[in-house]
Amino acid sequence: MEIRSNEFKGRAVFAIHDASLQQALGKAREGFVGKRAQQAAELPEFEQLREEAKALKNHILDHLDHYLERYEQAVTAAGGQVHWARDAEEARTIILGICKRVGAKTVTKGKSMVSEEIGLNEALIDEGMEVVETDLGEYIIQLAHEPPSHIIAPAVHKTKDQVSDLFEAAHGGPRKTTVPELVDEARRMLRDKYFRADVGITGGNFLVAETGSSMIVTNEGNGDLTQTLAKVHIVTSGIERVVPTLDDATLFLRLLARSATGQETETYTTLSTGPRRADDLDGPEEYHVVLVDNGRSRMLAGRFREMLRCIRCGACMNHCPVYGAVGGHAYGWVYPGPMGSVLTPLITGLDNAYDLPNACTLNGRCASVCPVKIPLPDLLRELRHMQHQQEITPAMQRRALKLWRFAATQPRLYHAGERIAARLLAAIGRKGRIRRLPLASAWTDVRDLPAPAGRTFLELWQGKRGKS
């Protein structure tokens, strides 16, 4: 997928003035935040589970090679095949290779952010295959020719009316206007595709090392139909999604749905272990897992290792006031919000996403809800540090920082500057405020600047108490 993260500023402004987007975002925010809070409150051990999940993820990351090898052995023992992809291109080549070998014409897809990350749909379509997204949200944005704007609710930016329009145009009328009608229509359209599918591609929420199983959670059951009805099932997943045992997976399951959608559990939790066995009634003839690195082992070795704990619940973006203001498309690539602002520069390159680590107030709400306690604000600041070191930050800002450091490390100079500022601003101020200030227009375009009274606290203090 094309990286447009450097257009963040423009896209953000556009998003803020998009009335239907704002309506959709407002609704989503209320739902996600309220429901998660309720689930967390109703489970007394919720905070303890977060600690346990963090510790378990750290353990897995410390022994990732071991668990991945065990997982591969178990997949192979169950009759499946594991493929290792260093980057997006290798992943696409592997998957295209399988699809072409089996002569695939129709490919159904369950929701998979990794498939977005590697730009899979475009690659399959370029080879003449019909690609059908079966998750309702993904289906909607596929009809709209848009990328997802949220990792668990890809069409969260769409209003119901917009979906009605899209469905009417794609399916022919009569126009459906209620949610049940729209869902029914999508279900009818998709049903036949499942049966026609040559290859079904799903993500993998968790990969269980002890059994070689891939686990997906969905609310629509579309993933089950995608993976059991196609002739070939391909799982795409990041290397960090492996867990040692089924028991371990349940720890994450208890956190995932609660953090993501504010449900106790998702409607469907489905395990796939190898292809169809002789006595199975259904299932695919081939079972493949494509394990994607794409920058992850580099993260594992460096300062951003903690990011690999992410279980892709979306709670960080649901609680992010910046995401809530601009929506997911402003971020310009696959992963939006706080987790995306860390992942995008790390995967696509620091200078391809300058704004993402900076467009954050470091308010910390994301970290406070993260089920695996990733210190997202710290990681974003660390990215700013790297931008500073590599001189990617604008020259203006670098000069301002130098000047600030020069002054602030010399108290007498700094205080003199503050006294001048206080007097100057007091002289400009009317009724205690300043409405326009050319050098600070980014402030005064939006809000008045409080005018100082004229003297600084330090000089007033010294006047009152003498030097201390």
Added chain:
Amino acid sequence: MLTMSRYPNESMGTDMPETAKNGPRVGLFATCLMNVFRPNIGFAAVKLLEDAGCTVEVPDSQTCCGQPGYNSGDFDAARALARQVIATFEHFDYVVGPSGSCMATIRHDYPALFEGDPDWAPRAEALSRKSFELLSFLHDELGVTQAQARLDAVATYHDSCSGLRGLGIKGQPRALLAGVEGLKLKEMQDAEVCCGFGGTFCVKYPEISEKMVDDKIRNVLATGADTLLGGDLGCLMNIAGRLKRINAPVKVFHTAEVLAGLAGGGGIASEPGETR
């Protein structure tokens, strides 16, 4: 005037200079914004600390905590400022500032900035342990339970992010404000959501900041409160400036000003004599 539950346990307020000598020596961290834009908060902080029995000093070798450098990714500059703050304040019993943001920088970020530095890490750790935001210091460390002040207002309280999530400041200001005569506190929706200030964020991304502060103000106005209170001047300047811009009749004060009985006039971004 303050009521204490723990410390010091006698002779409060009668002979201030005498008792003050026995209290802890507190270095006041005079934040940059307070120093220039709202000295009143500094005097309120001094009054509250002295009423609680502290000896307050304001060292004039202090400047900035270094957070602008830290959050802009210039860790070297942040360290240079941090060393200056440590050297200036480490001989005090406590460092106290009327800002959750600056004090969270000293408490959390200094130890991180000097991790592995044999000379500065121990000094940063030591300073971190005795650095506090003003209201949490009064309430949690000194056991102050009630402020003797009066303000006839219906107020709502904005939880500034650094104080809330960095230092666990939530109940303390509310507990202290509950004792202010004539003051009624009405909670707003999303009190814990960022106001859109975020330091340089508000000037780097003004449109996003505007959207965020408007969301905040919508929640403020929905309470019907005539006053907004908070503990960080950056956030308060952002919210007050926007309230003024849209002519919304809400006064803005720092919580310390109210507790010290120094919340007169029209509040932040108003003339001292202004009534609304």
